Amino acid sequence: MKKLKSKRQIFHSEADFQFALAWEIQREYPEVEARLEYAYKIGDKLYHIDILVIHENQYIPIELKYKTLKKSVIFESEEFHLKNHGAQDLGKYDLLKDVVRVEKVLQDHNKFVDGHIIMLTNDPSYWKKDSKENTCCADFSIAADRVVTGSMKWAEHTGAGTMKNREQPIALMGTYNLKWYDFSKFDDKRNGQFRYLLIDVARKTLFFNTPKTE
Template sequence: MTKLKSKRQIFHSEADFQFALAWEIQREYPDVEVRLEYAYKIDDKVYHIDMLVICEDQYIPIELKYKTLKKNVIFDAEEFHLKNHGAQDLGKYDVLKDVFRVENVLHDHDKFVNGHVIMLTNDPSYWKKDSRENTCCAEFSIADGGVVTGSMAWAEHTGVGTMKNREEPIVLTGSYKLKWHDYSKFDDKRNGQFKYLMFESERDDLFFNTPKTE
């Protein structure tokens, strides 16, 4: 991400972000193979992984999220017209669901050694703590400095429409300290700065309690 931000400070879409990161990984590690939209079946369910990095016989799944507030930018003579995605409660749920999915893939086969979930956004609603208490998505907070682990569910007062197709609680095996990193900044407006959050899951740590080695 550090190398990528020196070349691309903004993206047109999640697909643009995905391709640019895949290209940078391939440039940095020419011996690995990179697959986009990799399909992997666990029992009767097919998981679509945004990116799979293959290093010899080891697989590294990577899930990406690119959530934006509306913004028009000209950068290096290129025009960017970002959409306003909104629905931050669903965005928070979805990024944590990606962490859950990566953990499931790591659990299934030992060729998956570790995985990552990366969220890039110019929406401060994701990295700032909500000033309101008892929101419907309080347990799905990914604010800077927090920790996510265990079971997380919608508040009891959540409307049926809000959580449609996302009703199930998210249960994580790992514990993740949330640290947002600066990515790029265009101005001091609310939508003028991009930050990213990265989750890293290691198979041995999640399921076998193997101590990390330096």
């Protein structure tokens, strides 16, 4: 990410971010293979991994999120017109669900050695603590320096429409101290700064049953 931000400070979309990061990984580590949208099946469930880094039969899955507030920027003569994604409660849930996904693939087979989850955003509501207490998504906060672990669920007063297709609690096997890092800054407005959250999942720190090896 440090190498990437010296070349690209903003992206058109999540797919643009995904390709740029995979390309930078490949440039920095020419001995590895970086795959996009790698499909991996566990039981009857198919997981699509945003970036899979392969090196000597060791696999490193990387899941990405790119959430933006509306912003128009000209960077190095290129125009960027970002959408307002909103729905931050769902964005937080989905980010933590990606952590669960990475934990599950690391648990499934010992060729998966480590994993990473990255969210890049210019929306401060992701890295700042919510000013309101008892929000419907309080459990899913990903604010800077928060520690997340164990089971997290929607508050009792959450409407069915809000959590549609996301009703299940989030259950993490590991414990993660959430650290945000500066990526780029275009102005002093609320949506003028990009920061990223990096969550590292180390297979050796997870507590699970003996993994499959076949």
